[in-house]
Structures are given as structure tokens and as C-alpha cells.
Amino acid sequence: MISKEKEYFEIINKIYLKVIKEENLGETANYIPELSKIDGEKFGVSLLFTDQLQFGFGDCEEKFSIQSISKVLLLALVYxxxxxxxxxRVDVEPSGTSFNSLLQLETDKGIPRNPFINSGALVVCDILIDICDDPKAYFLDFIKKVSGNYSIQYSDKIAKSEFSTAYRNAALTNFIKSLGNIHNSPDDVLDLYVYICSIEMSCMELSKTFSFLANKGKNLFDDYQVLNISQTKRINAIMQTCGFYDESGEFAFRVGLPGKSGVGGGIVAIMPKYYIVSLWSPKLNLKGNSYRGMKFLEEFTTATEDSIF
Amino acid sequence: MISKEKEYFEIINKIYLKVIKEENLGETANYIPELSKIDGEKFGVSLLFTDQLQFGFGDCEEKFSIQSISKVLLLALVYxxxxxxxxxRVDVEPSGTSFNSLLQLETDKGIPRNPFINSGALVVCDILIDICDDPKAYFLDFIKKVSGNYSIQYSDKIAKSEFSTAYRNAALTNFIKSLGNIHNSPDDVLDLYVYICSIEMSCMELSKTFSFLANKGKNLFDDYQVLNISQTKRINAIMQTCGFYDESGEFAFRVGLPGKSGVGGGIVAIMPKYYIVSLWSPKLNLKGNSYRGMKFLEEFTTATEDSIF
Amino acid sequence: MISKEKEYFEIINKIYLKVIKEENLGETANYIPELSKIDGEKFGVSLLFTDQLQFGFGDCEEKFSIQSISKVLLLALVYxxxxxxxxxRVDVEPSGTSFNSLLQLETDKGIPRNPFINSGALVVCDILIDICDDPKAYFLDFIKKVSGNYSIQYSDKIAKSEFSTAYRNAALTNFIKSLGNIHNSPDDVLDLYVYICSIEMSCMELSKTFSFLANKGKNLFDDYQVLNISQTKRINAIMQTCGFYDESGEFAFRVGLPGKSGVGGGIVAIMPKYYIVSLWSPKLNLKGNSYRGMKFLEEFTTATEDSIF
Amino acid sequence: MISKEKEYFEIINKIYLKVIKEENLGETANYIPELSKIDGEKFGVSLLFTDQLQFGFGDCEEKFSIQSISKVLLLALVYxxxxxxxxxRVDVEPSGTSFNSLLQLETDKGIPRNPFINSGALVVCDILIDICDDPKAYFLDFIKKVSGNYSIQYSDKIAKSEFSTAYRNAALTNFIKSLGNIHNSPDDVLDLYVYICSIEMSCMELSKTFSFLANKGKNLFDDYQVLNISQTKRINAIMQTCGFYDESGEFAFRVGLPGKSGVGGGIVAIMPKYYIVSLWSPKLNLKGNSYRGMKFLEEFTTATEDSIF
Incomplete structure (x- = not known):
């Protein structure tokens, strides 16, 4: 462990202990019945350097539902x-507010603003159905390969729990279908979507899985080139502009790293060439991002003075 | 000149010669009468390294109306x-589409989405009026100081030309006033705004003026600390997410650098710690950004493999 | 036949012969496959006075798909x-444009603007499912009773044809479900909706079926009081403000009678206390209303000087 | 006084006494400083039959600011x-919600949805400026002629009070100007608009002024044909579909007569061929219509069973 890494260890340790003592505001996602049962006090952090050194803090080994974080992996596979x-089939622009997203679909003829809003991920799911025989197996194999972890699985329970109440996503899927940008049956697309979002990982696993985005497209632990350099940068760019719903600008502003959040309370952020940091804390702020996760990352990049900007 | 800089010189030279031979699509801005008269074939490029070496190509010494690029300097001063x-008074989120911007003002109680859309810059003008006695002089002094160039001026002709047809900006100003987020008279705010947008610079001057954003907030040519490190990163972050209207995501995706464009056909982009690149080519694409400027920068960062991501 | 009625016969006859000679613009509805096959040159008119005298012209005995006209009968039954x-569960305001309807649902917490836009009729279907055991049979019995015609039927073919492509209505149903204003399964609601819209009648039958709305809520041909006087006026009022999608104002302005159109090319209009006029011509104008139907009615009320205003 | 008229007298008297005893909810218009000072307990009613008999109750002789009611007279003059x-230059469709009105202007290229929303009246003011030399004098002469009352005046105080805070209307005017549907200077249009809205009348005068709309376009008290029959019906139709902002459908539904309200607390409603009823009570409901006025009219048409439907 080099001295810079020691310093990061101490910084994280200090911020972790500080944040865990402060008030833990927000609510766990309540629109997916299974997610609302999660213990809101869980808190895990993992930092993985591109030299393969990895730290973990708190509940960093416990699996959680990565939800929308999975959209980055879905995009990587189809890209x-x-x-x-x-x-x-999908654009790369921030969507403004969720409020606008339906309006924009109408104006934009069914082309979602970016692959990280639900409408965009649904369209990418639709493409995935067209390009392989068994999209669920194909996606899971990809995750296993990228993470180097063959134990990763979908959660049937979470997927079914989400499907049972996914009326808004069903509305989106049918609406895009009516505008011509979904080719398969809305139910098939939605089923694939909820499965992809149901992937479970721990912070430690999440950092490993996302390592190719900090490493010019190549897996850290084997020679596998997931994406080329240009594609890698582009996915990082989309995470920067669109990764945190209508708090994406705020995240760029306060944290200064590309990243992606999920309603399970997970966040992953990338310092290209240097490290991947993953967090999990299930209580969400009003914009749907992990309350403690956002706070931790802001303090972390303030302390380290890291930023891509 | 170190070897890396030589390499950049050759890359720019080659792309400049390639782009200038290709079709020059788009239109010069026609809603400001004076701007529509500019020769659409003008094309200048300037690259300034943080070691103070500077290159210039084509019409790089000719002054043009920097228009919305000025909003970054306005923000820097007030920040x-x-x-x-x-x-x-103003948020830091991308606005989605211009189409949404009026709607959002209503929903967001007059808080513009970010300081680089017109509504946001109008609010920052309103603040500037409140914090100094002679805002036009105060802003010009700031520009002179930051650029190290005491010849920089407003263009009365451009400002008056814009004011005479600024009905849409007058609508915005009055609308925000009605929502309580403009404190001074709409006419005063609008007058300051058109003057600030009328600043004229060459590409060479533009690169120098923006050098503090590549240099941790400090002017390259003197010891003046314009902004602190955190503020500097934050302005770069806002440029990344909001600098190119509803093509901001596309710019992050294709070019991968924070930057800002203006309807005069100028663009400035920042590679933090390394360089500032400025371009001018007056014909605009459908999103209002310089057609050749966008093309040049995409080819430039592809060739150099530069990107913040 | 009293002399005033003779006069009306001659007026209709003359306008019918005039309109049928003029260019027949527009398109038959193409989003429902079965409807797009209908002969666009069909043209029927029927006038029924509250003294029970009835005229018919052209294809007035031929059954057609009454589509959205059925929404008035659905509303009458549930009301x-x-x-x-x-x-x-549903409001009584015009919706402005179809473009706004999704936005408004979000703002209005799932309460559709009125019962004659699709979202509103879907909510009324949802209520109907809750208040009876077999909603399709119950609605059909109501239509038979009100029309005095026991041969009226759903068209399985049209209903299935519409269901197979009803992605936009599926989107609406799921969206309202997500907002809490649909209680049953979206598929059940949508299935009932397409059946209700698939009812087939001729112009002669349509006039009879709607006679209670010109007759203080009472069927013309038996003693059955369908609605009370206040309810009857209210349904006429909603037809006036909301009966023709975003051409409702235009219809009030040009024709001056409450009425309702359907994408099958049918229109029914009411002169309270005096008569019911029904038309059928399948080619639709850009707003989705029968091109010849609108033209005929404007000329008719101009010639008769009839209007409720 | 015929027996039917006696009956109406008694009905009004009874409802007047009932309503004045009940709670008087709502607020006087507060965005126009002068209007907010009006005594909210004022309450006047006047009924004028087309046989020229006229009743008055309460504060029926006291002048008030008729505000948007004036838009009907403005439309009548220009029409x-x-x-x-x-x-x-202006359409005849209901606008849905005020929320939509800016959006719709953009989509509809500056054509307001109808002449009774602010944007529509501003465009009609713009036309008026084009067709006469002194629009304020010309409009006032028209009002004097139509009302048969040469004492009617603008209120300088109200007009200036409104102009001083008319930022939202200034926004609208400039926005429409930017879209090309206003030809004169925004300030001139806005100045005319606030004067037209500042006209003051009592309920007694208001009923007389609007009598031509119940009388086939002809003034009740002289032979002057203000509009032809078709134009008269059309203005009534627009009042029915658009006269009460986004409560127009509700008014058609509950009251069943065409009418127009103003933020001064006035309402005028027309029973074509029979009577004109005017009310004044300054406290407004959430939609901006007189709270007691709406209540009175609903009870009145319920008691009389009057309705155009």
C-alpha cells in the first residue's frame, strides 16, 4: 500500500465515522414493496484503486439491489x-426533470433523452431482446464476466415485486411502443427490465464490476477489453450528465465525478485512471438518490480534492 | 516547445486544414441583425497551454461577439x-430542452435551471446590479483584469441591435420578475444582459481570458486568484452539464471537455491543468452551436485522445 | 308532418346533395386496422324530432362503429x-390539446379533465367494473333499453382489432393506475373500453338512442326516465365544452349545438327540446372529426339559424 | 311586470338573502394593488329581461372594475x-389550464387559444391599435354607444396600478411579439390592455351593456345592431367554452349559461332571448372567479331550471 492509498484509507475512515453519526434522513424506496423492507441504517463503502488495492467499510460485503446502476451495464453490453x-434509438442528453420525460417522448418521437432514465433503459432492453436468444441469460453472463464473479444473480423476489407494481414503467413502455420505438411486446420488455434492475451485488463487487470504466475499458482483473477507449469515455460522459436523475448537475457540481445511483441506495462513482468508489445506504433524498451516499461523496472529494474538472 | 506541444500543433494544423475544406453547413445567427451580417467563412482556432505557450490558426486574431460565452465570466464575477x-437564485441542473425552460420557471418558482440558459444569466445580471454601483463598468473591469487585456470593450452596435429585437428575453425577464426572482427593473436587467453578451474578443484573447479555469482558478499571466479551487471545478462542472444548450450531453459525449458556446459562433473548451482551446466559426447548427467548432473539437479530442473522462 | 318539419326536410336534402358533390377530404382512422378498411364515401344523415318524426338520408340505415360517441352513453349509465x-374521479373541464393530456394527469393526480377524452372514459370504465358483475352485459343492456333496439351489439372484430394496437390507451391506463385513479387491472379496464367503443349503430338508431338528451332525460319512445333533468343538462353541457377533442370550441362556435363525435366518422348533435341529428361520413379531418359531418352541420345550423346560443 | 317576471324577482330575492348570510370565502384580487383594497362584502345583482324590465339587488348601483369582462366588448368591437x-390571429378553443397557456403559444406559433385569456385579449388589443387612430377613445366610444351610457369611463388609477405590476402580461406580450403575432410595441399594447380592463360599471349598467348578446346582436334600448345574429351566437359560444378560465367547463356544467367573469368580482351571464344577469362580489375562488357570484348563479339556474342545454 503506497502512501497516497494510506491517506485515502484514513480519509474514508474518518468520513465514514462522521457520516454514520449524523442524522440519516430520507426514506427507503417505497414503490417497490420488497425494497421498502430493507434496513435503512445499512451503510457500506468500498474503494478500489486501478492498481487493484481495495478497501471496504461497514456493510460493504452485503448484497443489495443495485437497481438503476444496472442500466450502465445494460448500456455497456448493447453498446x-x-x-x-x-x-x-436513444439520445445522450440530460432530461431536465422527470416531469418532462413524457412530454419529451412525444416531441422526440419516442426517442428517450438518454439510456439512464427509465424510458431509455426500456428501449435498450428492447434492443437486447432483438440481438440475442435469451436476453436474461445473456445479460447475466455479461455481468459475471465483467465482475469476474460467477455467483451474481437476479433476485426473483425483487423482480416480481417490482413487476407487480410497475404501472408507470408499463405506461412508458406502451407509450414508446405507440410511438414506434419499441419493437417487442411491452410485457416482454418490462419483464426483462425488472430483472436487469434486480441484480444484487455488494459494494465490494460493485467496484470490481465497474472497474473497466476507470481502466480504459479493460477489466482490472483479467485481460478482457469490455469496451474500447472511446466507448468507455462516452459512457463516463453520459454518467456525468445523466447519472443522477434531475440531480445530475448537482452531483457534477458537488462531487465532480461521473457516477450512477439506484433506488436501492447504491451509488458508484469513477475517478478515471485512479479508482472506483461504491456506496450503499438505502435511505433516499427527495430526488431518489442515497442521502448518505451523496453526503459521503461530497465530503470525500472535498477532502481528497479529486474531481475530473 | 516540448515535443507533446509540437504534436498538438501538428494535429490542430491537420484538422484545421481538413475542416476548412469540408462543407460549411448551418446559418449565422439571424435573430440579432448585426450578427447575421458576419462572414460565415471566418474560422479561427487558438490553443493555450498552461505553460503559457499559445498557438493560433486562421482568423484567430479577429475579434468577434462572444455572446453567451460571456455568461461564464458573469457567473465567475458574481460567484x-x-x-x-x-x-x-439559480440552480445548476441541465434544462433538458429550451422548450421546457418556461414551464420549468413556473414549476420552480422563478429559479432558472442553470446560469448558462438565458433566464439564468438574466438573474445573475439582476444580482450584479444589486452588488455594485455601475455594473457595466464593473463587469468590464473584471474582464480586463482576467484577460490581462485593457483594450476589451462592449460593442454598442451589437448590444443595441440585440436590444431592439430582444422580445423573447424581455418576456423571460418580465416572467421571472412576476415570479419574484428579479429585483430590479426588467429593462435595466435586459440592458445589462445585452451589453454583457456584446463583449468582443479574438480566439487568442478568449483563451487567455479563460485560462484561470484550466489553472485552478488563478490567472496564467499574473498572480491573480480569480476563484478558489472548489469554485473553479464547479464552474467547469456546470459548463460540462449545461454549456451547450440542449446539445450539452452530446458535447460531453463527443468531445469530453467542459466548454461553452455562443451564438456568435465562438466556443471555448477546457482541459483542466493542460490547456484552453478557443474556436470561432459563425455558422451554427440547429442547436445554435458553431457547426465547424463542434466538428473541429470532436476530431481534435479523438486525435489527441484527450477527455476528462 | 308540420310545415316547419317540411322545411327542415328540404334544408337537409339540399345540403346533403351539395356536400356529397364537394371534395371529400381527410382520411379514415388508420390506427384501428378494421376501421381503415371502411369505404370513405359512405354518407348518412338522420334527423329525429322530439315529436317522433324521423328523416333519413343516404347511408342512414347502415351500421358503423360509433367509437367515442359511446362515451356519452357510458357516462350516462354510470352517472x-x-x-x-x-x-x-373525473372532472368536467375541456383539456386544451391532446398534447397536454398526459401532463395534466400528472398535475391533477390522475383525475382526467373530462369523461370524453380517453383517460376520462377509461376511469369511467373502471367505475363500471366496480358497480356491476358483468360490465359488458350490463352496458349492452343499457344501450338496448335506451335505444329501444335489442339487436344492437358489440363488434368483436373491431374490439379485438383496436385492442391489438391500443398501446397508447394501455399507456394511459397504466399511468392513471400508477397515480391511483384506476382500481382494477389495466388489462380489464382496457378490454371493457375497446368493447364499449366497438358498439355499432346506424344514423337512424343513433338518433333514437340519444333522444333522451333532447327530451329532458326521458326516452322518446317509452316512459323510461334515463336521467333527471339536471343530469341531462349537465351531459349536454359537457358535450358542448368537451365533445370534439381540441375542436370543441370550434364546434360550439360554428355549429352551436352540443354534440359528440367518434373516429368511426359518426357525429350526433342535440337541439334540446327539438331534435337529434346524426351523421356518418368516415373521412376525418386533422382533429379526428368527420370532415363531411362538420361541414354538413355548419351549413345546417346556418340555414336553420338553430343554435343554443 | 308579468307573472313569470314576478317569480324571478322572488327567486332572486330569496337566493340573494340566503347567499349573503352564508360564509363569504375567497380573497379579493391581490395582484392589482388597487383592487385588493375593495370591500370584499360588496354584493350586487341585476337582472334585465329582453322586454326591458330590470331588477337590482344590493350594491347593484355601485361601480366596480369589470376587468376581464371587458374582453367580450373588445372582441365585439374588433369582430x-x-x-x-x-x-x-386568435383561436376559439378552451385553453385547458393557465399552466398550459405559455406552452401552447410556442406550439401554436403565437396564436392564442381564445380571445378571453390574457394572451388572446392582448392580440385583439394589437389589432385594435392597427385599425383606428386613437384606440382608447375608439373603444370608450363603443362602450358608451353599446351601454347607452355616456358617463362610463376608464379608471386611470386602476389602469396605472395594474400597469405597474403587469410583469406577467408584459412577459406574454413580449413572448407573442417574439413569435410574430403582435405588430405594435409591447408597451403600447399593454397600455391599451390595462385601460380596457379598467372600465368601471355597476351591475345595472353591465346588464344593459351586454343586452345585445341576449337580443340577436341588437341593443335593447335603441335600434343599433352591434353584431349580426351569427356573430352574436359565436361570441356566446366562446363565452360558454372559454369565459371562466379553467372553470369554464364547471360553469357550463353547473350554471348552463354563457357568461364571463372578471377578477374585480363581476360576472355577467346570458340567457339568449330572455335575459342578462350581472353580479358583483369581490372575493374570488381559487380559479379567480367570484365566489358568491358562482354560488348565486348555480342556485339561480337550479331554481329557475334555466339553461341553454
Missing amino acids: RDIGEKIWE | RDIGEKIWE | RDIGEKIWE | RDIGEKIWE
Whole structure:
């Protein structure tokens, strides 16, 4: 462990202990019945350097539902397979507010603003159905390969729990179908979508899985080139502008790293070339991002003075 | 000139010669009468390294109307003067589409989405009026200091030309006033705004003026600390997420650098710690950004493999 | 036949012959596959006076798909059964443009603007499912009773044809479900909706079926009081303000009678106390209303000087 | 006084006494400083039959600011002068919600949805400026002629009070100007608009002024034909669909007569061929219509069973 890494260990340790003592505001996601049962006090952090050193704090070994974080992996897989053609079906612009997203679909003829809002991920799911025989197995194999971890699984329970109440996503899927940008049956697309969001990982696993985005597209632990350099940068750019719903600008502003959050309370952020940091704390702020996760990352990049900017 | 800089010189030279031979699409801004008269074939580029070496190509010495690029300098001045309080009056989120911006003002009680859309810059102008006696002189002094160039001036002709047809900005100003987030007279705010946008600089001057954003907040050519490190990163972050209207995501995706464009056809982009690149080519694409400027920068960061991501 | 009625016969005859000679613009509804096959040159008119005299012209005996006209009968049935409580679930305001309707649902917490836009009729279907055991049979019995015609039927073919492509209505149903204003399964609601819209009648039958709305709520041909006087006026009022999508104002302005159109090309209009006029011509204008139907009615009320205003 | 008229007298008297005893909810308009000072307990009613009999109750002789009610007279004047060409500049559709009105202007290229929303009246003011030399004098002469009352005046105080805070209307005017549907200077249009809204009348005068709309376009008290029959019906139709902001459907539904309200607390409603009823009570409900006025009219048409439907 080099001295810079020691310093990071101490910084994280200090911030972790500080944040865990402070008030833990927000609510666990309540629109997915299974998620609302999670203990809101869970708190895990993991930092993985591109030299393969990895730290973990708190509940960093406990699996949680990564939810929308999975959209980055979904995008990576389909981008890898079909290349730039993917952008004929989904754009790369921030969406403004969730409030606008339905309006924009109408104006934009069914092309979602970016692959990290629900409408965009649904369209990417639709593409995935078209390019392989068994999309659930194909996606899971990809995750296993990228994470180097063959124990990773979907959660049937979470997927079914979400599907049972996914009326808003069903509305989106049918609406995009009516506008011509979904080719398969809305139910099939929605089913794939909830499974992809149901992937479970721990912070330690999440950092490993996302390591290719800090490492010019190549897995840290084997020679596998997931994406080329240009594709890697582009996914990081989309995370920067669109990774935190309508708090994306705020995250760029306060934290200064590309990243992605999920309603399970997870966040992953990338310092290109240097490290991947993953967090989990289930209580969400009003914008749907982990309350403690946002706080931790702001203090972390303030202390380290890290930022891509 | 070190070898890396030589390499950049050759790359720019090659791309400059390539782009200037290709079709020059788009239109010069036609809603400001004076701007529509500019020769659409003008094309200048300037690269300034943080070691103070500077290159220039084509019409890099010719002054042009920097228009919205000025909003970054306006923000820098007011942010320097009043600090984080500025964010009570304007947010830091991308706006989605221009189409949404009026709607959002209503929903958001007059708080513009960010300081680089017109509504946001109008609010920052309103603050500037409140914090000094002669805002036009105060802003010009700031520009002169930051650029190290005491010849920089407003263009009365451009300002008056814009004021005479600024009905949409007058609508915005009055609308925000009705929502309580403009304190001075709408006419005064609008008058200051068109003057600030009328600043004229060459690409060479623009690179120098923006050098503090690549240099941790400090002017390259003297010891003046314009902003602190945190403020500097934050302005770069806002440029990244909001600097190119509803093409901001596309710019992050294709070019990968924070930057800002103006309807005069100028663009400035920052590679933090390394360089500032400025361009001018007056024909605009459908999103209002310089057609050749966007093309040049995409080819430039592809060739150099530069990106913050 | 009294002399005033003779005069009306001659007026209609003359306008019918005039309109049928003029260009027949527009398109038959193409989003429901079965409807797009209908002969666009069909043209029927029927006038029924409250003294029971009835005229018919052209294809007035041929059954067609009454589509959205059915929403008035659906509203009448549920209004009769649950009274003013219905307005807790659906409003009585015009919706502006179809473009706004999704936005408004979000702002208005799932309460559709009125019962004649699709979202409103879907909510009324949802209520109907809750208040009876077999809603399809119950609605059909109501239509048979009101029309005095026991041969009226749903069209399985049209209903299934519509269901197979009803993605937009599926989107609406799921969206309202997510907002809490649909209680049953979205598929059940949508299935009932497409059946209700698939009812087939001729112009002659349509006039008879709607006679209670010109007759203080009482069927013309038996003693059955469908609605009370106040309810009857209220349904006429809603037809006036909301009966023709975003051409409702235009219809009030040009024709001056309450009425309702359907994408099958049918229109029914009411002159309270005096008559019911029904038309059928399948080619639709850009707002989705029968091109010849609108033209005929404007000329008709111009010639007769009839208007409620 | 015929027996039917006696009956109406008694009905009004009874409802007047009932309503004045009940709670008087709502607020006087507070965005126009002068209007907020009015005594909220004022309450006047006047009924004028087309046989020229007129009743008055309460504060029926006291002048108040008729505000938006004036838009009907403005429309009548310009419609009279330029005929159907007026509809090239303004539409006749309900606007849905005020929330939509800015959005719709953008989509509809500056054509306001109807002449009774602010944007529509501003466009009609713009036309008025084009068709006469002194629009304020010309409009006032028209009002004097139509009302048969040469004492009617603008209120300088109200007009200036409104102008001083008319930021939202200034926003609208400039926005429409930017979209090309206002030809004169925004300030001139806005100045005319606030004067037209500042007209003061009592309920007694208001009923007389609007008598032509119940009398086939002809003044009750002289032979002057203000509008032809078709134009008269059309203005009534627009009042029915658009006269009460986003409570227009509710008014058609509950009251069943065409009418127009103003933020001064006035309402005028028309029973074509029979009577004109005017009310004044300054406290407004949440939609901006007189709280007691709405209540009175609903009880009145319930008691009389009057309705155009």
C-alpha cells in the first residue's frame, strides 16, 4: 500500500465515522414493496484503486439491489454489441426533470433523452431482446464476466415485486411502443427490465464490476477489453450528465465525478485512471438518490480534492 | 516547445486544414441583425497551454461577439463576490430542452435551471446590479483584469441591435420578475444582459481570458486568484452539464471537455491543468452551436485522445 | 308532418346533395386496422324530432362503429347509477390539446379533465367494473333499453382489432393506475373500453338512442326516465365544452349545438327540446372529426339559424 | 311586470338573502394593488329581461372594475370591424389550464387559444391599435354607444396600478411579439390592455351593456345592431367554452349559461332571448372567479331550471 492509498484509507475512515453519526434522513424506496423492507441504517463503502488495492467499510460485503446502476451495464453490453447504431434509438442528453420525460417522448418521437432514465433503459432492453436468444441469460453472463464473479444473480423476489407494481414503467413502455420505438411486446420488455434492475451485488463487487470504466475499458482483473477507449469515455460522459436523475448537475457540481445511483441506495462513482468508489445506504433524498451516499461523496472529494474538472 | 506541444500543433494544423475544406453547413445567427451580417467563412482556432505557450490558426486574431460565452465570466464575477449564496437564485441542473425552460420557471418558482440558459444569466445580471454601483463598468473591469487585456470593450452596435429585437428575453425577464426572482427593473436587467453578451474578443484573447479555469482558478499571466479551487471545478462542472444548450450531453459525449458556446459562433473548451482551446466559426447548427467548432473539437479530442473522462 | 318539419326536410336534402358533390377530404382512422378498411364515401344523415318524426338520408340505415360517441352513453349509465360521486374521479373541464393530456394527469393526480377524452372514459370504465358483475352485459343492456333496439351489439372484430394496437390507451391506463385513479387491472379496464367503443349503430338508431338528451332525460319512445333533468343538462353541457377533442370550441362556435363525435366518422348533435341529428361520413379531418359531418352541420345550423346560443 | 317576471324577482330575492348570510370565502384580487383594497362584502345583482324590465339587488348601483369582462366588448368591437379575419390571429378553443397557456403559444406559433385569456385579449388589443387612430377613445366610444351610457369611463388609477405590476402580461406580450403575432410595441399594447380592463360599471349598467348578446346582436334600448345574429351566437359560444378560465367547463356544467367573469368580482351571464344577469362580489375562488357570484348563479339556474342545454 503506497502512501497516497494510506491517506485515502484514513480519509474514508474518518468520513465514514462522521457520516454514520449524523442524522440519516430520507426514506427507503417505497414503490417497490420488497425494497421498502430493507434496513435503512445499512451503510457500506468500498474503494478500489486501478492498481487493484481495495478497501471496504461497514456493510460493504452485503448484497443489495443495485437497481438503476444496472442500466450502465445494460448500456455497456448493447453498446459493445451494436456500436454507434444504438444512438439511433436513444439520445445522450440530460432530461431536465422527470416531469418532462413524457412530454419529451412525444416531441422526440419516442426517442428517450438518454439510456439512464427509465424510458431509455426500456428501449435498450428492447434492443437486447432483438440481438440475442435469451436476453436474461445473456445479460447475466455479461455481468459475471465483467465482475469476474460467477455467483451474481437476479433476485426473483425483487423482480416480481417490482413487476407487480410497475404501472408507470408499463405506461412508458406502451407509450414508446405507440410511438414506434419499441419493437417487442411491452410485457416482454418490462419483464426483462425488472430483472436487469434486480441484480444484487455488494459494494465490494460493485467496484470490481465497474472497474473497466476507470481502466480504459479493460477489466482490472483479467485481460478482457469490455469496451474500447472511446466507448468507455462516452459512457463516463453520459454518467456525468445523466447519472443522477434531475440531480445530475448537482452531483457534477458537488462531487465532480461521473457516477450512477439506484433506488436501492447504491451509488458508484469513477475517478478515471485512479479508482472506483461504491456506496450503499438505502435511505433516499427527495430526488431518489442515497442521502448518505451523496453526503459521503461530497465530503470525500472535498477532502481528497479529486474531481475530473 | 516540448515535443507533446509540437504534436498538438501538428494535429490542430491537420484538422484545421481538413475542416476548412469540408462543407460549411448551418446559418449565422439571424435573430440579432448585426450578427447575421458576419462572414460565415471566418474560422479561427487558438490553443493555450498552461505553460503559457499559445498557438493560433486562421482568423484567430479577429475579434468577434462572444455572446453567451460571456455568461461564464458573469457567473465567475458574481460567484467570486457573493459565494455560495448565488445558488439561492439559480440552480445548476441541465434544462433538458429550451422548450421546457418556461414551464420549468413556473414549476420552480422563478429559479432558472442553470446560469448558462438565458433566464439564468438574466438573474445573475439582476444580482450584479444589486452588488455594485455601475455594473457595466464593473463587469468590464473584471474582464480586463482576467484577460490581462485593457483594450476589451462592449460593442454598442451589437448590444443595441440585440436590444431592439430582444422580445423573447424581455418576456423571460418580465416572467421571472412576476415570479419574484428579479429585483430590479426588467429593462435595466435586459440592458445589462445585452451589453454583457456584446463583449468582443479574438480566439487568442478568449483563451487567455479563460485560462484561470484550466489553472485552478488563478490567472496564467499574473498572480491573480480569480476563484478558489472548489469554485473553479464547479464552474467547469456546470459548463460540462449545461454549456451547450440542449446539445450539452452530446458535447460531453463527443468531445469530453467542459466548454461553452455562443451564438456568435465562438466556443471555448477546457482541459483542466493542460490547456484552453478557443474556436470561432459563425455558422451554427440547429442547436445554435458553431457547426465547424463542434466538428473541429470532436476530431481534435479523438486525435489527441484527450477527455476528462 | 308540420310545415316547419317540411322545411327542415328540404334544408337537409339540399345540403346533403351539395356536400356529397364537394371534395371529400381527410382520411379514415388508420390506427384501428378494421376501421381503415371502411369505404370513405359512405354518407348518412338522420334527423329525429322530439315529436317522433324521423328523416333519413343516404347511408342512414347502415351500421358503423360509433367509437367515442359511446362515451356519452357510458357516462350516462354510470352517472345514473352513482350520481354526483362520479365527479370525484373525473372532472368536467375541456383539456386544451391532446398534447397536454398526459401532463395534466400528472398535475391533477390522475383525475382526467373530462369523461370524453380517453383517460376520462377509461376511469369511467373502471367505475363500471366496480358497480356491476358483468360490465359488458350490463352496458349492452343499457344501450338496448335506451335505444329501444335489442339487436344492437358489440363488434368483436373491431374490439379485438383496436385492442391489438391500443398501446397508447394501455399507456394511459397504466399511468392513471400508477397515480391511483384506476382500481382494477389495466388489462380489464382496457378490454371493457375497446368493447364499449366497438358498439355499432346506424344514423337512424343513433338518433333514437340519444333522444333522451333532447327530451329532458326521458326516452322518446317509452316512459323510461334515463336521467333527471339536471343530469341531462349537465351531459349536454359537457358535450358542448368537451365533445370534439381540441375542436370543441370550434364546434360550439360554428355549429352551436352540443354534440359528440367518434373516429368511426359518426357525429350526433342535440337541439334540446327539438331534435337529434346524426351523421356518418368516415373521412376525418386533422382533429379526428368527420370532415363531411362538420361541414354538413355548419351549413345546417346556418340555414336553420338553430343554435343554443 | 308579468307573472313569470314576478317569480324571478322572488327567486332572486330569496337566493340573494340566503347567499349573503352564508360564509363569504375567497380573497379579493391581490395582484392589482388597487383592487385588493375593495370591500370584499360588496354584493350586487341585476337582472334585465329582453322586454326591458330590470331588477337590482344590493350594491347593484355601485361601480366596480369589470376587468376581464371587458374582453367580450373588445372582441365585439374588433369582430364587428374586421369580421372573420380576426380568427387568423386568435383561436376559439378552451385553453385547458393557465399552466398550459405559455406552452401552447410556442406550439401554436403565437396564436392564442381564445380571445378571453390574457394572451388572446392582448392580440385583439394589437389589432385594435392597427385599425383606428386613437384606440382608447375608439373603444370608450363603443362602450358608451353599446351601454347607452355616456358617463362610463376608464379608471386611470386602476389602469396605472395594474400597469405597474403587469410583469406577467408584459412577459406574454413580449413572448407573442417574439413569435410574430403582435405588430405594435409591447408597451403600447399593454397600455391599451390595462385601460380596457379598467372600465368601471355597476351591475345595472353591465346588464344593459351586454343586452345585445341576449337580443340577436341588437341593443335593447335603441335600434343599433352591434353584431349580426351569427356573430352574436359565436361570441356566446366562446363565452360558454372559454369565459371562466379553467372553470369554464364547471360553469357550463353547473350554471348552463354563457357568461364571463372578471377578477374585480363581476360576472355577467346570458340567457339568449330572455335575459342578462350581472353580479358583483369581490372575493374570488381559487380559479379567480367570484365566489358568491358562482354560488348565486348555480342556485339561480337550479331554481329557475334555466339553461341553454
